[in-house]
Amino acid sequence: MGAINGVGAAPLRKEDLRFLTGRGNYVADIKRPNMAFGVFLRSPHAHARLNGIDAKAALAAPGALAVLTGEDVAADGLGSLPCGWGIVGKDGQPMKEPPFPLMAQGKVRFVGDIVAFVIADTLDEARAAAELVEVDYEPLPAVVGVLDAIAPGAPQLFDEAPGNLCCDWALGDEAATEAAFAKAAHVAKLSLTNNRLIGNPMEPRAALAEYNPGTGHYTLHSTSQFPHVVRWLMSALVLKIPEQKVRVVAPDVGGGFGVKQFLYGEEAIITWAARKVGVPVKWVAERQEGFVSDRHGRDHVTEAELALDETGKFLGFRVHTLANMGGYLSTFGPNIPTNLYAPLLSGVYTTPAIYCNVKVVFTNTVPVDAYRGAGRPEATFLVERIVDVAAAEMGIDCVELRRRNMIPASAFPYQTPVLVEYDSGDPVACLDKAQENADVAGFAARKAASAANGKLRGLGYSTYVEACGLAPSRMAGRLGARGGLYESATVRVHPTGQITVLIGTHNHGQGHETTFAQIVSERLGVPFDSVDVVYGDTDRVQFGMGTYGSRSLVVGGSALNKASDKVIVKGKKIAAHLLEAGERDIEFEAGVFSVAGTDRRKTFAEIAGAAYVPHDYPLEVLEPGLEEQAYYDPVNFTYPGGAHICEVEIDPDTGVVKIERYTGVDDVGTVINPMIVEGQLHGGVVQGIGQALCEAAVYDVETGQLVSGSLMDYCMPRADTSPRMDVSTHSTPCAHTPLGVKGCGEVGTIGSPAAVMNAVVDALAHLGVTHVDMPATPNRIWRVIQNATLPRAAE
Amino acid sequence: MxxxxxxxxxxxxxxxxxxxxxxxxxxxxxxxxxxxxxxxxxxxxxxxxxxxxxxxxxxxxxxxxxxxxxxxxxxxLAKGDKLHPMQEAFHLNHGLQCGFCTPGMVMTAIDFASHNPAPSEEETRAALEGNICRCTGYQNIVKSVMAGAAAMAAEETAAA
Structure with a gap:
């Protein structure tokens, strides 16, 4: 018998062995007999009329099997890609929702828009044939930035969306906020951009589709974070084929970060194509193809004002944001800069009045959707930056200003003026602990030492909160979600007492096979080694909404907990029968069912055996078998948060920003596996540092070409540019999830950019610098320093 | 050919x-x-x-x-069920998440450690510069490589 590894233990990961020995099973690794290869032909233009496609030469090329285009899509009556959220503007009008066709119809709207799918016997032949497809483009003026897109006379993407406006959305009490500003002693103003990012999971997207004409079954292997949702949306709304005849498998997936949580056109096209060509078809994205087709993240332009009284108390917060949606609405697109952004603008503060207006705008760029954090990093960056701006302007220490406005632990549950009610938290304690861990007391000496070496040192804070566990379905429905966001789990107890968990979330690095096994090990008192976790296959797992929004443990783990409860209830009935006792007299603890007050007992394994192969079961009152399924819907979001402190050193000669110390104290609720949580925090923080210091998706404003379109041009954090971090947790259990968990996948990415940029501004404050936009590249910082220090020739 | x-x-x-x-x-x-x-x-x-x-x-x-x-x-790398010390170090130190970059990381680390039995953190970070990981933030990879280097050196000493 192996050990029980329950909540709080840190067993090593079950999933490691296959990855460490080269036995992972990623989509690109899978082969099928007679498999053909597909290549997507993509628009080289940001905006163009599509006058025609001539595929004759391509079809005559060696090995070519098919060239499918938007015309074929239309001829087969396929649906367009659905948007999962329908938001409503402040005028009560629904968002403009132009169709997102599988392949371009009449027009292309971004560089990377799919124009044709070319299939051939080999990959080389498919590439060669794709070169021969002649597309008649009539280039149109393009617009890539939100400010340009809403300007009069801007190129228009859709006739049905005048001014390129998808939705003019708002949250909060505008009048109350106006009133707050009217009585303010000080108003801090800040204009900023939140840089567009590209998720770049290390595994490029890929898909392999098969069709069996004998049974009418389709099988799609895809690099997806939510295979059940892909199956549902794709079968019902796009391909219009019976859902039960479609199997979607997301095997080992090499990182997601949100990028793989959408229904992509490629998935539907390849599934449709496999039936047309009669052989399995495989496609693996090249990295540069991923850059122009994986959904992008962030991309806001914001003007904000914070009203304060003479003591520094926040009175009101007013925000106007332009959010870039790209060329079409992706699965969650319009939800991200609205519902996942504005409700977090209260931060960890008692700001009584908040108003946020978001204009959601179409541009000739890759569609923008969720990327790790999704909306919440944008909110946190804005709140935590403007707090520092206000502190500097009012001459109040930025930590003191935070403390004066922080929600005290005693005030939870705390209702914010922007919809959400924080159930639990203790931001003050997180800040205290972070200051201690970061040795803030020693900062002045370190700054002096840096100065002696000609370097500029700065300290930056980010005290933040976010919303996780997507999603409480009722609330999501009110906000425009077109479906609830439950999660399901099945606990299948085998006759030996060993267990298979079937769960609707998807594991692509988060360690679910380990964490979920710990939950079951603890709840049912069975050895950790006796529990295996299955996910990612619609033919094996009942249903699931997948993994995103730090929901797996919060929603999926709660469903698993609930299913485990049901197993105990059923087990007690079986035990009562075997032990000839009343059901109410049966107790269950640490894997043993016993009759209260006696030594009569049955182990979990004995009960499992009796459940499946009974001789004298009371069939009229008890069904054989021991397998339970549960669905769980959280009553509220969860609200992880914490305090991050970053210390940077800037070399004024080169503009290089080096992170010398990074400290995070995060409240993620109850910690199941501290080793895994720490790993999630590390990874999240470095992704946030990437946004702050080096990452940016840059479009050429004239041509709409993605300039940062490869790993040569888009700067990713590397080992030698990433800091050593000190991360820890200060947990207040979530008040409404059964395990007390809050989610930990996104906190690092949400908390860190503001901490880094506040440190950068702090280091440059003596030069009169009050704000620097991300990313703080050496070039940008060097220019900032030069502008601030060089005497102006004309003056 | x-x-x-x-x-x-x-x-x-x-x-x-x-x-x-x-x-x-x-x-x-x-x-x-x-x-x-x-x-x-x-x-x-x-x-x-x-x-x-x-x-x-x-x-x-x-x-x-x-x-x-x-x-x-x-x-x-593994000999039967016995992992190479560098593979084992990645397992023990949670040096991998999604696993996609892992094979390349491990191979780079083995070459590096074979020349540097007791590398510093800075040397280790510099050696991994050509391998991107999007999941871990590198901290546990660096820890794994340093531990793996020590384990490889110890194994070599034991074999000698």
Missing amino acids: KIAFKLNGRSKTVDVPPATLVCDLLRENLGLTGTHVGCDTSQCGACVVLLDGEAVKSCTLIAPALEGKVLTTIEG
Whole structure:
């Protein structure tokens, strides 16, 4: 018998062995007999009329099997890609929702828009044939930035969306906020951009589709974070084929970060194509193809004002944001800069009045959707930056200003003026602990030492909160979600007492096979080694909404907990029968069912055996078998948060920003596996540092070409540019999830950019610098320093 | 063309077009899919293998370069059920999450550690510069590589 590894233990990961020995099973690794290869032909233009496609030469090329285009899509009556959220503007009008066709119809709207799918016997032949497809483009003026897109006379993407406006959305009490500003002693103003990012999971997207004409079954292997949702949306709304005849498998997936949580056109096209060509078809994205087709993240332009009284108390917060949606609405697109952004603008503060207006705008760029954090990093960056701006302007220490406005632990549950009610938290304690861990007391000496070496040192804070566990379905429905966001789990107890968990979330690095096994090990008192976790296959797992929004443990783990409860209830009935006792007299603890007050007992394994192969079961009152399924819907979001402190050193000669110390104290609720949580925090923080210091998706404003379109041009954090971090947790259990968990996948990415940029501004404050936009590249910082220090020739 | 080399301890002869990339040879011809391809510009390092003990990116190596050489991939490291000390170190230190960059990281680390039995953190970070990981933030990878280097050195001492 192996050990029980329950909540709080840190067993090593079950999933490691296959990855460490080269036995992972990623989509690109899978082969099928007679498999053909597909290549997507993509628009080289940001905006163009599509006058025609001539595929004759391509079809005559060696090995070519098919060239499918938007015309074929239309001829087969396929649906367009659905948007999962329908938001409503402040005028009560629904968002403009132009169709997102599988392949371009009449027009292309971004560089990377799919124009044709070319299939051939080999990959080389498919590439060669794709070169021969002649597309008649009539280039149109393009617009890539939100400010340009809403300007009069801007190129228009859709006739049905005048001014390129998808939705003019708002949250909060505008009048109350106006009133707050009217009585303010000080108003801090800040204009900023939140840089567009590209998720770049290390595994490029890929898909392999098969069709069996004998049974009418389709099988799609895809690099997806939510295979059940892909199956549902794709079968019902796009391909219009019976859902039960479609199997979607997301095997080992090499990182997601949100990028793989959408229904992509490629998935539907390849599934449709496999039936047309009669052989399995495989496609693996090249990295540069991923850059122009994986959904992008962030991309806001914001003007904000914070009203304060003479003591520094926040009175009101007013925000106007332009959010870039790209060329079409992706699965969650319009939800991200609205519902996942504005409700977090209260931060960890008692700001009584908040108003946020978001204009959601179409541009000739890759569609923008969720990327790790999704909306919440944008909110946190804005709140935590403007707090520092206000502190500097009012001459109040930025930590003191935070403390004066922080929600005290005693005030939870705390209702914010922007919809959400924080159930639990203790931001003050997180800040205290972070200051201690970061040795803030020693900062002045370190700054002096840096100065002696000609370097500029700065300290930056980010005290933040976010919303996780997507999603409480009722609330999501009110906000425009077109479906609830439950999660399901099945606990299948085998006759030996060993267990298979079937769960609707998807594991692509988060360690679910380990964490979920710990939950079951603890709840049912069975050895950790006796529990295996299955996910990612619609033919094996009942249903699931997948993994995103730090929901797996919060929603999926709660469903698993609930299913485990049901197993105990059923087990007690079986035990009562075997032990000839009343059901109410049966107790269950640490894997043993016993009759209260006696030594009569049955182990979990004995009960499992009796459940499946009974001789004298009371069939009229008890069904054989021991397998339970549960669905769980959280009553509220969860609200992880914490305090991050970053210390940077800037070399004024080169503009290089080096992170010398990074400290995070995060409240993620109850910690199941501290080793895994720490790993999630590390990874999240470095992704946030990437946004702050080096990452940016840059479009050429004239041509709409993605300039940062490869790993040569888009700067990713590397080992030698990433800091050593000190991360820890200060947990207040979530008040409404059964395990007390809050989610930990996104906190690092949400908390860190503001901490880094506040440190950068702090280091440059003596030069009169009050704000620097991300990313703080050496070039940008060097220019900032030069502008601030060089005497102006004309003056 | 015919190319003869040693692959994971066994002699191998393949007959492939001379422009075949080693990563494709491994993945498509030889069924060794543990070597991954994560980019198209030799930036990510997911495809790193050991050629005569030296870490090389197999996406920019053509098959004829293997002639007469010893090629080791992630599949060739463990001896039966016993992991290579570097693989074990990654397991013990939670040095991997999604696993996609892991084979390249481990191969790079083995080459590095074979020359640096007790590397500093800074040396380790510099050595991993050509391998991108998007999950871990590198901290536990660095920890794994330093621990793995020590374990490799200890194993060598024990064997000597």
